[in-house]
Amino acid sequence: MIAELPPGLILIVGALLIPLLRPHLRPYLMLALPVAALVQLLTLPAGLHAQVDILGHSLVFLRIDGLSFVFGLIFLIAAVLNVIYGWHEDDPVQQVSGLVYAGAAVGAVFVGDLVSLFVFWELTAIASVFLIWASRTERAYRAGMRYLLVQIGSGVILLAGVILHYRATGSIAFDRLELTGLPTALILFAFGIKCAFPLLHNWLQDAYPEATVVGTVILSAFTTKLAAYALARSFAGTDMLIWIGAIMAVFPIVYAVIENDLRRVMAYILNNQLGFMVVGVGIGTPLALNGVAALAFCGILYKALLFMCLGAVLFRAGSARASDLGGLWKSMPWTTGFCIVGGASISAVPLFAGFIAKSMVLAAVAEGGHWIVWLVLLAASAGVFHQTGLRIPYAAFFARNPEIRCREAPLNMLAAMGITSLLCIAIGVYPAMLYAVLPYQVDFAVYTASHVVTQLQLLAFAALAFSILLRHRVYPQDVPSINLDSDWIYRRLLPAFVDVYRDGLRMMRFRAIARAQVRLNRFIAAVxxxxxxxxxxxxxxxxxxxxxxxxxxxxxxxxxxxxx
Amino acid sequence: MIAYHLPILQIVVPLIAAPLSAFCRRAGMAWYLALIICAASFAISVALLVRVLDEGHISYLLGNWAAPWGIEYRIDAVNAFVLLIISGMGTMVLPYARVSIADEIEPHNQALFYTCYLLCFAGLLGMVITGDAFNAFVFMEISSLATYVLVALGAKRDRRALSAAFTYLVMGTIGATFFVIGIGLVYMVTGTLNMADLAARLQGLEQNRTALVAFAFIVTGIGLKLALFPMHLWLPNAYAFAPSAVTVFIAATATKAAVYLMLRFLFTVFGTDYNVLGLTLTYMFTPLALAAMFAASTVAIFQFEIKRMLAYSSVAQLGYTVLGISFASVTGLTATMIHLFNHALMKGALFMAVGAIVLRHGAATIDSVRGLGRTMPWTMAAFVAGGLSLIGVPLTVGFISKWYLVAASLESGRWPIAVLIVLSSLIGVIYIWRVIEAAYLEKPPEGRTAREAPLSMLIPTWGLVGANIYFGIDAELTSRVAGAAARLLLWVAP
Amino acid sequence: MTDDRHKTPWIERKGNLTWIHRGLWIACAGLALADFFYHKHTVFRIEEFPAFYGLLGFIACVGLVFGAREIRKILKRGENYYDR
The missing domain is CATH 1.20.5 (Single alpha-helices involved in coiled-coils or other helix-helix interfaces)
Known part of the structure; x- marks a missing residue:
């Protein structure tokens, strides 16, 4: 039985023990938990384990196959890195919720039925909201509330879909689903909310930047990648997703350009990266799904790295807004270097992690003959480079004014960033390491002259464009502001409607009462x-x-x- | 031997214990006695339900007088289920009541409170268990008189409880009088008071004018008792000003017993052969139920006091119950029966949470709950869970009720009603949200010392919340019993 | 304190930024020319256009920035927009 212990459960149960320990011992336990879970994962053989029969249905808590293995692996690696990054943090709320959240995500990846998936799905929502609330500001509290509502809503819709699906087919297996009717449409919708599909996306940009320094790094790894996994598991090859993904890959970059808060810029870029994955899921060929898995694996690393760098900046300089930052490279040279590694990875510079993953997705799209989507994705990757490879490092570390002086990030943060950077470079240099754990046999040569030169060309010209725009002062200035997004619908439009409805009713009621009272009073006064x-x-x-x-x-x- | 006498023990035990508790000098002793008695009653009703599900109906003749002449207690799936609801809620309330009652009622009245509580408890059980129409009236009076006193005991906290009790007394008496007039008229026509016998003898009297008038009186009388819109005006004040524990108890049980009587008379005694039954259901119950769902919910939005708000919500929820009756189909009555149970759970949990707020802050208004999400997290979380159930979110019992109601309306081909059911749930979202918004998104007023409610109140509250969720996920048991009850009422073979 | 040239880091010295800029031009030109010297593995016809990737990257970035400038005019609000 102990041999079949799900790795996610190790994290969840272990996390609950953390508050019992003395503060200075807690980080050691926190580090031990994901490491133990990793060991457990590596010793488990492929197949179905930990099945429980309830009410005639078999709940599968542990299904290990190619797809779930690679996602589980990267989730646990991310959990380890997060613990190191948050070593200095002495806040039991964040410590417990961060690990429970990671455990729930790992748990969800390994389940084999939709009911258990729902349970972990909701648990990720509930556990993660505390990372936002842990900022302990009014703003974060409200953003967390909105985040929670959206996430719980996604779970409720998932449940409704599962119930209907069960009634229609009698199956609760978490496997390929055909998009034929309402039940599976609901399930896809629930996945889509968590995966931040266009118009369903705004919870991400709304909530992530409000979380704590450590919290944002943790948040960036799990929720959306879990959704990408669920999509890859259930809806691979659904044509609609190709177009949804293409839109997702483009429009967030536009928002990123005009956003001032750099952590929010990253949230938009995260959204764009998900677009690449969704396109890959939509293509659905083995090459595409390998690309999705590889992109998720690398994506978790380099996005965590970038969020870590920005977190370190926020931690030391007190702000992560472009308009407040500049000249930090002198004060924080290491962080600057790691940020550039992260930027190079996400922009798919050859020899860095992003390159070997993104090439697979692009090749799969080209193979499928979707030339419009292919063009869109190419343009989007130029845009990503422009934002994360150039703008973020420039705005935070090299811009002339204001010049900020502060201390370098704490040692544990540097260690976490350093390890992550090393991983990014290692994967970029020896792609075979990652290709070995991908769900399907890899038959893809990434370092060909064609791939390398064309990619370098794309990046160099994008850099040139950035440089020209900057020199001619065409580039939009970083000023404190926010930009309207789809959250306007529920933060402004709906409340306005409710107010109108309420005021209208109140008026009607007052009038009716006033009128009725006159008559009633006469009658009653008499009686x-x-x-x-x-x-x-x-x-x-x-x-x-x-x-x-x-x-x-x-x-x-x-x-x-x-x-x- | 005891097993044979269980039906009478169900009534006699609390009825005898009531005067005994009046002799207790200390409230603690009375409370203890009441708790034991109610728990025993609950055990009896569980045993009865198990037996009924096994063997079909149980007929118990009081003093061995043969049926149409003597009084018969007749238990089948319908009333065994309602007995379970009443005794279960009655037992759940008591652990909760001790602290709350000690706070809200003057010390010299506290022992008497438990006397009245037991009387009311026994009366409600009697109303449900008996198979004799006049006996039902007697028990209705016992429970009602006790309830008036219970409501009036809220006078320590708010003097308006007295006038609320008075209003309730006037209205309740009118209702009971109508009911007894109806029974008198039926007796005139048939010469019997036993319900089963009445049902047999009323066959063939479909055109009898006296029987029709009796029907009208009985329906109106019980309608008043169950707060059928627009005869609900006694309810909000009674619920709002009664002591918190009383509110929980009567909200979860009193109207349920009245609904049971309504079902019994409509379907068992008069039966679907009566044309007027169909007419009443279609032209009176359906529109009134819909009006209740919307009008009462809308009123609830504007309420400032949370107890009052929930009271209006109860009127709306009774609208759902009556709507289920108006379909006169197996699914519709299943919805009604299951909603009786589910509504007891959700309103029980909500009123308990509100009672805890009253205990700590002296009142439960939208103002006084500001910021309570942080200072009374468990209480407010229970309120939120109950509220979600009230709205009908999946995984709560509220969802199960709505599900059956919508299914019933679709089955009868009246899909606009299904749409209205969903719409009216959305109004529920608004008034529950007002409380949540105040509790979680607003800051507490300056200088308020706040403590979480005592465990003795939190545990029963969370017990009910747990039941809300448990029966929301696993509705197998409740829907089976409710379905069996519905088929019995409609004389459909299982 | 004595010598200002040692205080100012290389990257902040006037003129060096211009050199970086010129270096980019040269790198781009070199990469564009490289297109003629290897076998480009293509799927779509359009890829065979000389320096296609570079031009696409350039146009995408310029288009992105100009597009974003226009959109910003519509979407921009004060920082406390939702808190009012």
Missing amino acids: YRHHGPQGVLARTWPVGSTVLWVAVLLCVTLVFYYIE
Whole structure:
């Protein structure tokens, strides 16, 4: 039985023990947990384990195959890195919720049925919201509330879909689903919310930047990648996703350009990276799915790395807004270097992690003959380079003013960033290491002259464009502001409607009462004139009117029966 | 031997214990006695339900007088289920009541409170268990008189409880009088008071004018008792000003017993052969139920006091119950029966949470819950869970009720009603959200000392919340019993 | 304190930025020319256009920035927009 212990459970149960320990011992336990889970994962053989029969249905808590293995592996690696990054943090709320959240995500990856998936799905939502609330500001509290509502909503929709699906087919297996009717459409919708599909995306940009320094790094790894995994598992090859993904890959970059908060810029870029994965899922060929898995694997690393760098900047300089930052490379040289590694990885510079993954997705798209989508994705990757490879390092570390002086990031943060950077470079240099754990046999040569030169060309010209725009001061200035996004619908439009409805009803009610009162008062005053002291009239009129109603009802029914 | 006498023990035990508790000098002793008695009652009703599900109906003749002449207690799936609801809620409330009652009622009245509580408890059980129409009236009076006193005991906290109790007394008496007039008229026509016998003898009297008038009186009388819109005006004040524990108890049980009587008379005694039954259901119950769902919910939005708000919500929920009756189909009555149970759970949990707020802050208004999400997290979380159930979110019992109601309306081909059911749930979202918004998104007023409610209140509250979720996920048991009850009422073979 | 040239880091010295800029031009030109010296593995016809990838990257970035400038005019609000 112990041999079949799901790795996610190790994290969840272990996390609950953390508050019992003394503060200085906690980080050691926190590090031990994901490491133990990793060991457990590596010793488990492929196949179905930990099955429980409830009410005639078999719940599978542990299904290990190619796809779940690679996602579980990277989730656990991310959990280890997060613990190192948050070593200095002495906040039990974040410590427990961060690990429970990671455990829930790992748990969700390994389940084999939709009911257990729902349970972990909701658990990721509930556990993660504390990472946002842990900022302990009013803003974060409200953003967390909105985040929670959206996430729980996704779970409820998932459940509704699962129930309907079960009624229609009698199966609760978490496997390939055909998009044929309402049940599977609901399930896809629930996945889509968590995967930040266009118009369903805004919870991400709304909430992630409000979390704590450590919290944002943790958040960036799990929720959306879990959704990408679920999509790859259930909806691989659904054509609709190709187009959804293409839109997702483009429009967030536009928002990123005009966003001032760099952590929010990263949230938009994260959204764009998900677009690449969704396109890959939509293509659905083995090459594409390998690309999705590889992109998720590398993506978790380099996005965590970038969030870590920005977190370190926020931690030391007190702000992560482009308009407040500049010149940090002198104060934080290591962080600067790691940020550039992260930027190079996400922009798919050859010899860095992103290159070997993104090439696979692009090749799969080209193989499928979707030339418009292919062009869009190419343009989007130029845009990503422009934002994360150039703008973020420039704005935070090299811009002239204001010049900020502060200390280099703490040692544990540097260690976490360093390890992550090493991983990014190692994977970029020896892709075979990652290709060995991908779900399908890899038959793809990434370092060909064609791939390398064309990619370098794309990047060099994008850099040139950035440089020209900057020199001619065409580039939009970084000023404190926010930009309207789809959250406007539920933060402004809907409340306005509710207010109108409420005010309207209130007016109608006041008028109706005023009118009715005049008449009633006359009637009642006549009937109850002798019934005593002040206030009694107001209290007794319900009796009178109810009796009236009783009489009316009785008469009506009697007359009714009489006619009948 | 004891097993044979269980039906009478169900009534006699609390009825005898009531005067005994009046002799207790200390409230603690009375409370203890009441708790034991109610728990025993609950055990009895569980045993009865198990037996009924096994063997079909149980007929118990009081003093061995043969049926149409003597009083018969007749238990089948319908009333065994309602007995379970009443005794279960009655037992759940007591552990909760001790602290709350000690706070809200003057010390010299506290022992008497438990006397009245037991009387009311026994009366409600009697109303449900008996197979004799006049006996039902007697028990209805016992429970009602006790309830008036219970409501009036809220006067320590708010003097308006007295006038609320008075209003309730007037209205309740009118209802009971109508009911007894109806029974008198039926007796005139048939010469019997036993319900089964009445049902047999009323066959063929479909055109009898006296029987029709009796029908009208009975329906109106019980309608008043179950707060059928627009005869609900006594309810909000009674619920709002009664002591918190009483509110929980009567909200979860009193109207349920009345609904049971309504079902019994409509379907068992008069039966679907009566044309007027169909007419009443279609032209009276359906529109009134829909009006209740919307009007009462809308009123609830504007309420400032949370107890009052929930009271109006109860009127709306009774609308759902009556709507289920108005379909006169197996699914519709299943919806009604299951909603009786589910509504007891959700309103029980909500009123308990509100009672805890009253205990700590003296009142439960939208103002006084500001910021409570942080200072009374468990209480407010229970409120939120109950609220979600009230709205009908999946995985709660509220969802199960709505599910059956929508299914019933679709089955009868009246899909606009299904749409209205969903729409009216959305109004529920608004008034629950007002409380959540105040509790979680607003800051507490300055200088308020806040403590979480005592465990003795939290545990029963969370017990009910747990039941809300448990029966929301696993509705197998409740829907089976409710379905069996519905088929019995409609004389459909299982 | 004595010698200002040692205080100012290389990257912040006037003129060096211009050199970086010129270096980019040269690198781009070199990469564009490289297109003629190897076998480009293509799937679509359009890829065979000389320096296609470079031009696409350039146009995408310029288009992105100009597009974003226009969109910003519509979407931009004060930082406390939602808190009002």
